[in-house]
Amino acid sequence: MTKILVIAEHNEEALNPSTAKCVACAASIDGAEIDIAVLAASAASVAAEAAQISSVGRVVTVERAENDAGLAAILAPQIAAMASDYSHLFGPSTAFGKDLMPRVAALLGVNQISDIMSIEGSHRFKRPIYAGNAIVTVEAPAESIVVATVRTASYQAAESGNAAPIESATVDVEVPTHTRFVELQTGKSDRPDLQAAAKVVSGGRALGSEENFELIFKLADKLGAAIGSSRAAVDAGYVPPETQVGQTGQIIAPDLYIAIGISGAIQHITGIKDAGTIVAINKDEEAPIFEVSDIGLVGDLFSIVPELTEALG
Amino acid sequence: MEKILVGLKRVVDYNVRVQVKSDGSGVDTDGVKMSINPFDEIALEEALRIRESGAASEVIVVSIGSSDAQQQLRTGLAMGADRAILVESGTSVDSLTVARIFKALVDRENAELVILGKQAIDDDNSQTGQMLAAIWGRPQATFASEVVLDGDTARVTREVDSGLETIDIDLPAVITVDLRLNEPRYVKLPDIMKAKKKPLEQIALSDLSVEAAPEIKTTAYEPPAGRQRGIMVEDVAGLIAALKDKGLV
Numbered sequence: 001m002t003k004i005l006v007i008a009e010h011n012e013e014a015l016n017p018s019t020a021k022c023v024a025c026a027a028s029i030d031g032a033e034i035d036i037a038v039l040a041a042s043a044a045s046v047a048a049e050a051a052q053i054s055s056v057g058r059v060v061t062v063e064r065a066e067n068d069a070g071l072a073a074i075l076a077p078q079i080a081a082m083a084s085d086y087s088h089l090f091g092p093s094t095a096f097g098k099d100l101m102p103r104v105a106a107l108l109g110v111n112q113i114s115d116i117m118s119i120e121g122s123h124r125f126k127r128p129i130y131a132g133n134a135i136v137t138v139e140a141p142a143e144s145i146v147v148a149t150v151r152t153a154s155y156q157a158a159e160s161g162n163a164a165p166i167e168s169a170t171v172d173v174e175v176p177t178h179t180r181f182v183e184l185q186t187g188k189s190d191r192p193d194l195q196a197a198a199k200v201v202s203g204g205r206a207l208g209s210e211e212n213f214e215l216i217f218k219l220a221d222k223l224g225a226a227i228g229s230s231r232a233a234v235d236a237g238y239v240p241p242e243t244q245v246g247q248t249g250q251i252i253a254p255d256l257y258i259a260i261g262i263s264g265a266i267q268h269i270t271g272i273k274d275a276g277t278i279v280a281i282n283k284d285e286e287a288p289i290f291e292v293s294d295i296g297l298v299g300d301l302f303s304i305v306p307e308l309t310e311a312l313g
Numbered sequence: 314m315e316k317i318l319v320g321l322k323r324v325v326d327y328n329v330r331v332q333v334k335s336d337g338s339g340v341d342t343d344g345v346k347m348s349i350n351p352f353d354e355i356a357l358e359e360a361l362r363i364r365e366s367g368a369a370s371e372v373i374v375v376s377i378g379s380s381d382a383q384q385q386l387r388t389g390l391a392m393g394a395d396r397a398i399l400v401e402s403g404t405s406v407d408s409l410t411v412a413r414i415f416k417a418l419v420d421r422e423n424a425e426l427v428i429l430g431k432q433a434i435d436d437d438n439s440q441t442g443q444m445l446a447a448i449w450g451r452p453q454a455t456f457a458s459e460v461v462l463d464g465d466t467a468r469v470t471r472e473v474d475s476g477l478e479t480i481d482i483d484l485p486a487v488i489t490v491d492l493r494l495n496e497p498r499y500v501k502l503p504d505i506m507k508a509k510k511k512p513l514e515q516i517a518l519s520d521l522s523v524e525a526a527p528e529i530k531t532t533a534y535e536p537p538a539g540r541q542r543g544i545m546v547e548d549v550a551g552l553i554a555a556l557k558d559k560g561l562v
C-alpha cells in the first residue's frame with residue numbers, strides 16, 4: 001500500500017505553496033494515502049492551512065521549541081522516527097527540502113530521489129539531469145522506503161476545500177544542539193513571491209547597475225509581477241541572490257516570464273522551461289533566449305522597457 | 314584544525330550542451346570536455362583560503378570515479394591542495410555510497426571539516442553533503458555564500474529561497490558551497506609542474522569496506538520536451554497586442 005508523508009514547508013505562520021504542490025505530486029500515485037507532517041514550535045495555524053488541501057487524509061503535528069527555524073539537522077531525526085508508518089516521504093525541491101530530505105534518507109539508509117517531475121508508478125519517476133538537458137526515468141527498490149523531493153515547478157498546487165483531521169504526535173528522539181539558527185535576512189518587499197507569482201519580470205547583466213534595475217521594478221509593479229534575475233545580475237550586485245532564476249537559483253513556472261537583457265544560457269533556461277509564455281527583450285537577435293521565447297522583441301531595453309511600462313498604463 | 318577534505322567530481326564541462334544518445338541509452342559524453350564540477354572548485358578555493366589564514370594545516374582533495382579523475386585531482390593540486398586521494402570505481406557511485414566513502418576517509422584522516430559543492434552539474438542531485446553530515450552525526454551548512462570560522466565553530470550564511478539565512482555550527486562539520494562564496498583562483502604554469510610532485514594516492518573502492526546503498530536504477534533517458542520558437546514582434550505595440558492575444562495583460 002502506498003502511504004505518503006509530505007513534509008510541510010512553512011515559516012511558523014503560513015504554509016509555503018510548495019507543500020500543496022508536493023501533495024499534487026503524491027496524489028498522482030494510484031491509491032496513495034497522503035498525510036502531511038507539520039514540524040514546528042507552534043503548529044496550529046500552519047496545520048489548519050494544511051488540513052484544507054484536497055486529498056490529504058490527516059495532518060500530523062510535531063510541536064517542539066527547537067523546530068522553530070526548520071533546521072535540517074533538527075528535523076531529520078524526528079522525520080526518520082515517523083517514517084516506519086509510510087512507504088514514501090516527500091518534500092519540496094526548494095532550499096528547505098533539498099537541505100532536509102537527503103539527511104532524512106541517509107538516516108534511513110536509503111538513497112534519495114531529487115526533483116520528481118512525473119510519477120510513472122509507485123516506485124518509478126522521471127527527473128531532470130544536466131540542467132534539464134536530459135530526462136531520466138529512475139526506479140527505486142520496491143522493498144525500501146522512497147525518500148524524494150518534488151520539482152515544484154512541475155505541479156500545480158492541489159486544490160483546497162478539504163477538512164482533514166489534525167492530530168498531534170510526540171516523537172521521542174533527541175535532537176542535536178550543534179546547529180543553531182542566528183538570523184534570516186529577507187529582502188522585504190510587497191511584490192509577489194517569485195515561486196508563487198503568476199507573472200515574473202526578470203533582468204540580466206544588460207541592466208548595468210542597481211539603479212537601472214528600477215526599470216525592471218516599475219514594469220513588474222505595473223504587471224503585479226515578481227522580480228527575477230540572471231546569475232550575472234546577482235553576481236554584479238544589482239539584485240539579491242533570492243531573485244536568481246535557473247539551475248542553481250529558483251526553478252519557476254509562472255504564466256508569464258519576461259526576460260530582459262538576459263542572453264539565455266542553458267543554466268538560466270532550465271529555470272523557466274515550464275513557464276506558460278516566455279517573452280524576451282534583447283538587442284542581439286542571435287541571443288539564445290529567442291530560441292525558447294514565445295514572443296521576442298529585438299531592441300534596446302533602455303528605450304523598450306520604459307515605453308512598455310508607460311503603454312501598459 | 315588539522316585537515317580539510319574537499320570533494321572534486323569529474324563532470325562534463327558546464328559549457329557543453331549535453332545531449333541524449335539517439336538510442337536512449339544514456340547521454341553522449343564521447344570526446345566532450347571534462348572538468349571539475351564548478352561548485353567543487355569553489356569548495357577547494359574556500360578550503361585553501363582557510364588554510365592560508367592559518368586555521369587549517371592540510372587540504373586533501375578527493376575524487377571518486379575512474380582513473381581519468383586523476384586529471385581533476387592534479388588540477389586541484391595545482392590550485393594548492395596538499396595531497397589527493399582517488400577512490401577508484403569502474404561504475405558510477407550513488408550519493409549515499411559516496412557519503413559513506415567520505416565518512417570512511419573522514420575517519421581515516423581525522424578530518425574536521427569537509428567542504429563539498431552544493432550539487433554536481435551532471436546529476437543535479439544536491440545530496441552528498443547532507444548525507445555525509447547525517448551518517449557522521451554532525452552539522453551541515455548547505456548552500457553557503459559566506460563562511461567565517463571562529464575556533465571550534467563556524468558562522469555560515471546560506472542562500473535560501475527567501476533570502477540569506479545565518480547559522481552557527483560546531484566543528485567537525487560539513488559545508489556545501491554556493492556560487493557566490495568566492496571566485497576560484499587561476500592555476501599558473503609553475504603550479505602545474507609542482508602539482509606533479511604532490512602525492513596522489515589511489516584506493517580501490519573495494520578496499521574501503523563501504524557498504525553499498527540500495528540502488529536507484531536509471532532505466533531510460535530521453536531528451537526534454539523542447540519549447541518551440543514563437544513569434545517576433547516589431548515594437549512595443551506589437552508586444553502588447555501579442556500579450557493581449559494570450560490574455561496576459
Ligand SMILES: Cc1cc2nc3c(=O)[nH]c(=O)nc-3n(C[C@H](O)[C@H](O)[C@H](O)COP(=O)(O)OP(=O)(O)OC[C@H]3O[C@@H](n4cnc5c(N)ncnc54)[C@H](O)[C@@H]3O)c2cc1C
Pocket residue numbers: 203204205206229230231232233244245246247248249250260261262263264265266267268281282283284287299300301302327351352434
Ligand atoms: C555552475 C553554473 C551554474 C549557473 N547557474 C545559473 C543560474 O542558476 N541562473 C543564471 O541565470 N545563470 C547561471 N549561470 C550563469 C550562466 O551561465 C550565464 O553566465 C548567465 O545566465 C548570464 O547572465 P545574463 O544573461 O544576464 O548575462 P549575459 O550572458 O552577459 O547576457 C546579457 C544579454 O543582454 C543583452 N543586452 C545587452 N545590452 C542590452 C540592451 N541595452 N538592451 C537589450 N539587451 C541587451 C545582450 O545581447 C546579452 O544577450 C551558471 C553558471 C554556472 C557555471
